[in-house]
Amino acid sequence: xxxxxxxxxxxxxxxxxxxxxxxxxxxxxxxxxxxxxxxxxxxxxxxxxxxxxxxxxxxxxxxxxxxxxxxxxxxxxxxxxxxxxxxxxxxxxxxxxxxxxxxxxxxxxxxxxxxxxxxxxxxxxxxxxxxxxxxxxxxxxxxxxxxxxxxxxxxxxxxxxxxxxxxxxxxxxxxxxxxxxxxxxxxxxxxxxxxxxxxxxxxxxxxxxxxxxxxxxxxxxxxxxxxxxxxxxxxxxxxxxxxxxxxxxxxxxxxxxxxxxxxxxxxxxxxxxxxxxxxxxxxxxxxxxxxxxxxxxxxxxxxxxxxx
RNA sequence: GCCGGAGUGGUGUAGCGGUCUGCACGUUGCUCUGAAAAAGCAAAGGUCCCAGUUCGACUCUGGGCUCCGGCA
Numbered sequence: 311x312x313x314x315x316x317x318x319x320x321x322x323x324x325x326x327x328x329x330x331x332x333x334x335x336x337x338x339x340x341x342x343x344x345x346x347x348x349x350x351x352x353x354x355x356x357x358x359x360x361x362x363x364x365x366x367x368x369x370x371x372x373x374x375x376x377x378x379x380x381x382x383x384x385x386x387x388x389x390x391x392x393x394x395x396x397x398x399x400x401x402x403x404x405x406x407x408x409x410x411x412x413x414x415x416x417x418x419x420x421x422x423x424x425x426x427x428x429x430x431x432x433x434x435x436x437x438x439x440x441x442x443x444x445x446x447x448x449x450x451x452x453x454x455x456x457x458x459x460x461x462x463x464x465x466x467x468x469x470x471x472x473x474x475x476x477x478x479x480x481x482x483x484x485x486x487x488x489x490x491x492x493x494x495x496x497x498x499x500x501x502x503x504x505x506x507x508x509x510x511x512x513x514x515x516x517x518x519x520x521x522x523x524x525x526x527x528x529x530x531x532x533x534x535x536x537x538x539x540x541x542x543x544x545x546x547x548x549x550x551x552x553x554x555x556x557x558x559x560x561x562x563x564x565x566x567x568x569x570x571x572x573x574x575x576x577x578x579x580x581x582x583x584x585x586x587x588x589x590x591x592x593x594x595x596x597x598x599x600x601x602x603x604x605x606x607x608x609x610x611x612x613x614x615x616x617x618x
Numbered sequence: 619g620c621c622g623g624a625g626u627g628g629u630g631u632a633g634c635g636g637u638c639u640g641c642a643c644g645u646u647g648c649u650c651u652g653a654a655a656a657a658g659c660a661a662a663g664g665u666c667c668c669a670g671u672u673c674g675a676c677u678c679u680g681g682g683c684u685c686c687g688g689c690a
Binding site for chain 2: 354479
C-alpha cells in the first residue's frame, strides 16, 4: 500500500470524466483503493433516490468499501440543480481533504464538474417556477427585447433563440434588481482531471452491452415502481434517456423493440454531447488504461502543492 | 402475362412548367452563468434511367427499369 503523502490541509482533487459507459466508476474505485480516496459522483441523475439501474449507479458491492458521496441526495419528484450540487460537493470535498484523504470527483455531467473545478460563481437566485411559467408564454423575440431593456450587457452575449436561458437571465435581473455580473470563477482546488478515452465503435458496443444487461436486471420494473410511487410520466420523460424511453414504452407509445433501438441511439448521442463538452477542456489528460491513470495520479500527489 | 398505383437526400413525406424543392427523423459539428440525460444553434445530403414537347422540366408525353396491389 502506498504511504500517506497527503497532509490534513492539502487541497488536491482528482477528477475523472468520460462519456456514458466508459468505465468511470470502476476506475474511481480502483484509484480510491490505491490512493486512500473517497468518491463523489458528479452525475445529474444519480443524485435522485430510486433511480439506480437506469442511471447506472454503482452498487454496494461494486463500491468495495469505498465511501461514495452525492448519490441519493434528492427526490426524483423535485428538480435538483447545479447550484445545489456545487454547494454539497465543495463541502464534501473539504471534509475529505481534512481527513487527509483524496477526494475523487467522478461523473459525466460536464456542467456539474465545471461548477466545482472552476468554482463558477452562480447568481444566488433560486428558480421561480411561477415566473418562469409566465415568461414561457412569450416569444423569444419578446423575451430578448425585455432583457435588452433590463440588462443590455447580458443581452449582448446571450443565445437569442434559447428561451430557457433568456428566462433565467430575466429572472436574475428581476430578483436582484441589478444587472448580471460577468462570469466569475473562484478556483478552490488543485485539480488533476483525467478523462477516459474510448474508440467510437467500442463505446457503442459497451453502451449496447450495458443496456441489455440493465434491461435484464429489472430496469423496466424500476421505472414502473417510480411511477407507482408518484413520479409522473411527464417527469419521467423529462428525466431523459432510460426513464424517458421506458416511460414511452410503459405508456404504449413505443413497442419494446422500438424502445430499445431508440434508447440505444439516444444514449449514443448523449455520449457524443458529453464528449463535445469535454473536448474543449484542454486540462483533461486522456487515458485508456488503469495503469496510465495510476501513474498520473502518483505524479500529481507527489508534486509540491501549487497553491496554499 | 394483363390491369391499376407509385418511384424526390440515409428513411418517411410535401409541393410546383421558370427564385437555391419544403418538412420531419437520422447524420455531422457546435453553444452552455440555479432544468445540463435539459435547452438551443449550425452544416452536409435529393428529383430512377433514356428520349421527346418547351425558350425552360423535378413537374407534361412516350419508352425502359424497379416496387406495391388486383387479375391470371
